[in-house]
Amino acid sequence: MARAKIALIGSGQIGGTLALLAGIKELGDIVLFDIADGVPQGKALDIAEAAPVEGFDANVSGASSYAAIQDADVVIVTAGVPRKPGMSRDDLLGINLQVMEQVGAGLKKYAPNAFVICITNPLDAMVWALQKFSGLPANKVVGMAGVLDSARFRYFLAEEFKVSVEDVTAFVLGGHGDTMVPLTRYSTVAGIPLTDLVKLGWIEKDRLEEIVQRTRDGGAEIVNLLKTGSAFYAPAASAIVMAESYLKDKRRVLPAAALLDGQYGVKGRYIGVPVVIGANGVERILEIELNKAEQAMLDKSLASVESLVEACVKIAPALGA
Ligand SMILES: NC(=O)C1=CN([C@@H]2O[C@H](COP(=O)(O)OP(=O)(O)OC[C@H]3O[C@@H](n4cnc5c(N)ncnc54)[C@H](O)[C@@H]3O)[C@@H](O)[C@H]2O)C=CC1
Numbered sequence: 001m002a003r004a005k006i007a008l009i010g011s012g013q014i015g016g017t018l019a020l021l022a023g024i025k026e027l028g029d030i031v032l033f034d035i036a037d038g039v040p041q042g043k044a045l046d047i048a049e050a051a052p053v054e055g056f057d058a059n060v061s062g063a064s065s066y067a068a069i070q071d072a073d074v075v076i077v078t079a080g081v082p083r084k085p086g087m088s089r090d091d092l093l094g095i096n097l098q099v100m101e102q103v104g105a106g107l108k109k110y111a112p113n114a115f116v117i118c119i120t121n122p123l124d125a126m127v128w129a130l131q132k133f134s135g136l137p138a139n140k141v142v143g144m145a146g147v148l149d150s151a152r153f154r155y156f157l158a159e160e161f162k163v164s165v166e167d168v169t170a171f172v173l174g175g176h177g178d179t180m181v182p183l184t185r186y187s188t189v190a191g192i193p194l195t196d197l198v199k200l201g202w203i204e205k206d207r208l209e210e211i212v213q214r215t216r217d218g219g220a221e222i223v224n225l226l227k228t229g230s231a232f233y234a235p236a237a238s239a240i241v242m243a244e245s246y247l248k249d250k251r252r253v254l255p256a257a258a259l260l261d262g263q264y265g266v267k268g269r270y271i272g273v274p275v276v277i278g279a280n281g282v283e284r285i286l287e288i289e290l291n292k293a294e295q296a297m298l299d300k301s302l303a304s305v306e307s308l309v310e311a312c313v314k315i316a317p318a319l320g321a
Pocket residue numbers: 009010011012013014015033034035036039078079080081082083092096099102118119120121122123144145148176229230231232235
């Protein structure tokens with residue numbers, strides 16, 4: 001059977017890491033695309049030269065023309081700019097929206113059947129615009145953020161409780177911004193909800209709230225340390241899990257930005273929710289019960305995403321049609 005084809009649009013920090021992980025996991029042949037001449041070609045050659053050492057077989061190539069993504073099975077989009085210290089993700093909207101228009105046209109022409117995972121920030125608005133620009137079906141266009149935000153929450157909790165990260169589950173919903181919603185009631189250690197662990201005296205409520213806030217600020221924490229860009233290892237690993245679930249029809253239940261059609265009272269907007277990812281892309285959107293406080297946090301997050309979508313429509317009125 002022919003190998004799957006994975007196209008990476010954007011070959012910067014995340015794009016390069018995606019290519020290496022996709023190679024090591026033998027997910028398929030890999031095409032790196034970028035407008036920076038020589039970068040996708042150089043990274044592709046470097047990764048291809050790691051193949052004999054790591055023992056994986058894959059064709060890894062670099063390109064500066066969209067024709068190279070022809071008939072890709074999976075496309076992961078990181079094209080655009082990352083933020084620097086002092087900036088919010090939302091400050092990237094104007095420049096990255098223009099990039100999404102180009103990427104959308106490339107997808108429409110060369111990879112209309114692909115499963116597309118958008119990573120570019122501000123995530124929820126960019127994946128919404130990308131789906132519109134590309135015209136691809138909504139079940140085939142998702143945004144990566146929830147897996148990353150949940151992984152950060154899991155890591156901080158595992159560190160706090162001194163237990164394996166494998167025994168911690170977490171769900172972070174909502175937009176990928178300061179208003180994201182880490183759900184303590186649906187996050188667990190060994191299956192025990194965090195809210196019960198507070199009652200059992202494992203952790204003080206205030207300490208848990210500090211960890212929740214650190215999760216919300218997880219991206220900025222790394223931006224402030226790196227100074228020249230943003231996180232890339234964990235974001236790449238998170239998108240690879242989503243790609244793998246699609247390619248292997250694993251039907252993982254993962255938090256991802258999906259186009260809602262009435263769920264959570266939202267229609268026509270992308271926002272982070274639990275979804276099932278299988279061979280048909282987003283196969284199901286899970287609508288979990290939220291209490292008043294959780295719903296209020298989600299509503300705040302939705303309002304923030306809505307204002308970004310409105311800003312996109314102001315710049316590109318065709319998106320509103
Ligand atoms: N959704 C999430 O959870 C996360 C999102 N991000 C976002 O991902 C994006 C990429 O981050 P990095 O890889 O660290 O940035 P980077 O700057 O290392 O790479 C971006 C690449 O995009 C390329 N590019 C720019 N305009 C392009 C165009 N029109 N067509 C094709 N390629 C183009 C650049 O040449 C560069 O190589 C940023 O917007 C960042 O904010 C980063 C981390 C997590």
